[in-house]
Amino acid sequence: MNKCSDFCRKLSDYLDRELSDNECMLIEEHLRECPPCAIIYQGLEKTVTLCGSGISDEIPEQVKIRLLRFLRNRCCND
Numbered sequence: 148m149n150k151c152s153d154f155c156r157k158l159s160d161y162l163d164r165e166l167s168d169n170e171c172m173l174i175e176e177h178l179r180e181c182p183p184c185a186i187i188y189q190g191l192e193k194t195v196t197l198c199g200s201g202i203s204d205e206i207p208e209q210v211k212i213r214l215l216r217f218l219r220n221r222c223c224n225d
């Protein structure tokens with residue numbers, strides 16, 4: 148999995164910690180190899196942290212949809 152589109156598809160599951168160890172490794176590998184995705188991921192992670200604020204570790208669905216749409220427009224052209 149070294150394509151940005153695959154990365155985008157898996158990212159919300161990664162943030163929800165629903166991926167296997169192996170899939171997490173692939174995500175982290177892509178973050179190292181692809182600076183644009185790493186930047187987007189950092190923004191997303193910050194938003195998730197703000198959304199959670201200790202009340203819940205679930206990302207609100209609306210926030211997730213909006214962010215993933217943004218992410219796809221930015222980096223997934225294939």
Ligand SMILES: [Zn+2]
Pocket residue numbers: 150151154177181183184222
């Ligand atoms: Zn990428």
